Amino acid sequence: MTEPPNSAPAAAREVYARRLANARQEIHRLHASQLRMVWLRTTLFLLGLVSLVLGYAGDTLQVVFLTVGWIAVAAFFAAIVRHEALRLAVLGHQSDAALMQHLLGRLDRRWKDVPAQALLREYDELAYADDLDIGGQASLLSLLSLAVTHPGKATLQGWIATPTSWPEVRRRQKACLLYTSDAADDEYNV
Numbered sequence: 001m002t003e004p005p006n007s008a009p010a011a012a013r014e015v016y017a018r019r020l021a022n023a024r025q026e027i028h029r030l031h032a033s034q035l036r037m038v039w040l041r042t043t044l045f046l047l048g049l050v051s052l053v054l055g056y057a058g059d060t061l062q063v064v065f066l067t068v069g070w071i072a073v074a075a076f077f078a079a080i081v082r083h084e085a086l087r088l089a090v091l092g093h094q095s096d097a098a099l100m101q102h103l104l105g106r107l108d109r110r111w112k113d114v115p116a117q118a119l120l121r122e123y124d125e126l127a128y129a130d131d132l133d134i135g136g137q138a139s140l141l142s143l144l145s146l147a148v149t150h151p152g153k154a155t156l157q158g159w160i161a162t163p164t165s166w167p168e169v170r171r172r173q174k175a176c177l178l179y180t181s182d183a184a185d186d187e188y189n190v
Helices: 005-057 062-108 140-144 150-161 166-180
Strands: none
Touching: 005 062, 140 150
């Protein structure tokens, strides 16, 4: 059984809030892992440095120090690779958290949390752009657009600027529903 259209914002809010909390929790967990990695890298670097200096400079236990030193150097480089993977994971979760904050702000009409969307140059002269607040802060584009690339922005703004047939509107709605959920074709009728 499908939910009535009025419950969609509440369901979306719940999903966005849960995803935001998950992203923040992962960021916190990954920051703790990064801190441990800093200490591990520092320890491995110092162990490798001291062991190699003692191995190459000393006469006693030279083989032991050189072996420990080169193992520590190899482990240090492996730790660098792991640390970079953690850094990239943090960036991904920070991006997810920013998107969820954006979506929650958009859903609740908290415009300070929604970035302004400017009209592209080719659509700047639309006769109704100022009357309908198509671009700028708290605008139609701020409400609708998640596009970050020029082609994505141009497509959306072209759709707003050009009249469209009803079958094309239904095709776009269907494509949007298929992309965003497993909803049935006629779940939301306009």
